[in-house]
Amino acid sequence: MTNDSHLFYPEYKNEMMQLYEGKMIHQFNHYFGKARYWVIEKDARKAVLGRREDKGERLDYQDYRLGFRKIARNTDERTMISTIISSNFHAENFQSVKMYNESGNRILSYHILCYLCALWNSFVVDYLLRMRVSANINFFYVYQLPIPCLTEADDVFFPIVERAAKLICTSPEFDDLAREIFGPEATAASIGATDPLERAQYRAQLDGIIAHLYGLTEEEFAYILTTFPIVKQDVKDAALAEYRALMPLVPDPELWNLIQNSETLNVEFKATVRYNLKTQLPDKTMERMVLKTVAAFLNSEGGTLLIGVADDGKILGLASDYSTFGKRPGKDGYENWLTSLLLDNIGKIFSPYIGIRFYAFAGKEICRVDVITARQPAYVKDGNQETFYIRTNNSTRPLTPRETGTYCLEKWKNGANEIKDTR
Numbered sequence: 346m347t348n349d350s351h352l353f354y355p356e357y358k359n360e361m362m363q364l365y366e367g368k369m370i371h372q373f374n375h376y377f378g379k380a381r382y383w384v385i386e387k388d389a390r391k392a393v394l395g396r397r398e399d400k401g402e403r404l405d406y407q408d409y410r411l412g413f414r415k416i417a418r419n420t421d422e423r424t425m426i427s428t429i430i431s432s433n434f435h436a437e438n439f440q441s442v443k444m445y446n447e448s449g450n451r452i453l454s455y456h457i458l459c460y461l462c463a464l465w466n467s468f469v470v471d472y473l474l475r476m477r478v479s480a481n482i483n484f485f486y487v488y489q490l491p492i493p494c495l496t497e498a499d500d501v502f503f504p505i506v507e508r509a510a511k512l513i514c515t516s517p518e519f520d521d522l523a524r525e526i527f528g529p530e531a532t533a534a535s536i537g538a539t540d541p542l543e544r545a546q547y548r549a550q551l552d553g554i555i556a557h558l559y560g561l562t563e564e565e566f567a568y569i570l571t572t573f574p575i576v577k578q579d580v581k582d583a584a585l586a587e588y589r590a591l592m593p594l595v596p597d598p599e600l601w602n603l604i605q606n607s608e609t610l611n612v613e614f615k616a617t618v619r620y621n622l623k624t625q626l627p628d629k630t631m632e633r634m635v636l637k638t639v640a641a642f643l644n645s646e647g648g649t650l651l652i653g654v655a656d657d658g659k660i661l662g663l664a665s666d667y668s669t670f671g672k673r674p675g676k677d678g679y680e681n682w683l684t685s686l687l688l689d690n691i692g693k694i695f696s697p698y699i700g701i702r703f704y705a706f707a708g709k710e711i712c713r714v715d716v717i718t719a720r721q722p723a724y725v726k727d728g729n730q731e732t733f734y735i736r737t738n739n740s741t742r743p744l745t746p747r748e749t750g751t752y753c754l755e756k757w758k759n760g761a762n763e764i765k766d767t768r
Contacts, residue, residue: 346436352389353382362386362406365435367414370428372466373512373548389434402449405441406434409522411458412441413465417482419475422575425482427465429458431518440483455525456497456506463509464492466548467555468584472569493558505554508547511538545583553587560705563588600704600713603649604658608739611648613638616655618683620665627669635714636690636725641734641741642716643691643698643723644756648736652683652712662709676703679712687714690726695719722753 346366353364363380371377393404413427415438435441442461446452464470470490477486495502510526513519514533523531538544556566566588570581603612618635621628635650642648653663663679670678680701688696700715724731733749734741744752 346438349392352384352392354384355382357383360386362389362433365412365430365433365439367416367426367436367438367440370412370414370426370430370439372423372426373428373462373509373544375428375430375513376516384434386434393434402447403445403451404449405444407432408444408451409455409458409519410435410441410444411453411462412439413482413487414438415440415481415483417478418480419478422573423466423471424475424478425465425471427462429462429513429519429522440487455510455522456502459506459509459513459522459526460495460502461492462513463505463551464555466551468552468569468573468581469555469559469561469566472572475572495558501554501558505551505558508551511536512544512547513537515539545580549580549583549587552584553589553591556584556588557591557705560703562705562710565705600651600711603651604654604660607658608656610736610738611642611646613642613648613650613739613741614654614656614658615650615652616661617665618652618686619669622665632686633725633727636687637732637734637741637743639687639699639714639716640691640723640725641736643695643719644734644752645718645736647715647717650714650716652714653709654711660709660711663712664709676710679703683712683714691723694721695723721757722749 354361357363361383362385364382364384366378366381369376369378369380389406390399390404393406409429409431411427411429412435413425417424417426430439430441442453442458444451444453465487470492473490474482474486477489495505497503506526510523514523514526515537517533519533519537520531523533523536527536538547556569561569563585567585570576570585573581604614606612608614615635615638616622618631619627619629621631635652638650642650652666653661655661667679670682680703683701684696684699687699698717698719702713702715704711704713722733724733733744733752735744735752
């Protein structure tokens with residue numbers, strides 16, 4: 346805005362191109378404000394190329410570009426304000442994604458632009474970003490954002506892309522983008538969402554889908570929404586309602602398959618680890634059941650333990666276990682506690698063989714413990730005694746000292762087995 350100001354004209358003349366500034370856009374809105382300046386294309390193009398020879402190659406300004414406002418505060422209504430603009434030059438306070446390499450070849454599809462725009466404008470990503478910035482956003486912060494790398498093979502990719510495209514394609518200059526997303530017959534006039542109520546619905550749907558994409562529970566997403574105090578409550582309520590509406594529709598396919606196939610040699614369900622559902626009281630004996638299962642997986646062929654799932658496959662979640670802590674631990678606290686329980690009672694040497702993950706499933710959290718076969722016997726401590734367990738069919742059983750000796754000799758007779766990773 347300073348060094349190139351000699352290129353800017355306050356009035357439009359024939360064949361000039363408008364100069365985009367950050368203040369001209371809002372979320373999914375490419376013309377939130379009017380242009381203050383105009384530029385002559387050949388002069389601005391020369392400034393962009395610098396010392397490079399102009400060989401007529403296609404440059405970024407000649408195509409759609411995804412970008413965001415550079416000037417943004419974490420106390421504003423929204424911190425990340427992003428959209429896609431049509432072919433025009435832009436000022437430095439509108440930060441844009443690079444579209445073409447030096448050979449003039451496009452390196453990003455319009456699908457990816459729409460996908461990223463949707464995620465950047467979501468409450469979830471905005472929440473992550475506003476914890477890092479104070480007054481300005483640049484790509485140093487954007488590169489740190491955890492963005493799921495979806496492709497066309499992912500079921501949720503196109504629902505996100507299509508909704509974002511409908512919010513962006515609201516004028517004829519976006520006809521080409523509309524055709525690439527929706528097909529050769531599409532135009533901005535035919536697919537664009539211009540009605541305020543329709544736009545609000547699409548935005549709420551995107552926020553609900555993206556909250557699921559990040560594996561958030563309803564409680565976690567509801568908390569994120571409370572960190573946007575200036576946003577109207579009905580907007581936040583609509584996003585939460587869409588999240589709830591999607592809950593039965595977005596289970597993790599692999600997790601769903603494990604639950605549907607019931608308990609097996611390599612799969613075990615536990616409703617709780619700390620809470621007795623019959624007595625409705627905390628119960629330390631519940632912990633030992635999990636220790637037995639994990640040790641048995643280590644000593645057998647590995648397996649997966651799902652906590653928060655009843656024996657019949659019903660999803661119960663972790664709320665009962667959480668209630669036994671003085672302060673609700675959340676995923677991190679629960680994972681730390683469970684890790685300590687397993688390693689303190691089975692052995693820290695088995696840490697590389699055990700992985701713990703969490704899933705949001707139908708609005709409830711499930712803890713998944715993946716175990717691979719250990720290279721040495723694993724025993725469960727019980728006071729001054731240690732017990733050896735194995736898996737047989739879909740159950741866990743202890744071995745006598747003699748059985749243990751025979752089993753270990755046979756399984757580990759050639760030293761350390763090659764590990765088969767079942768995670």
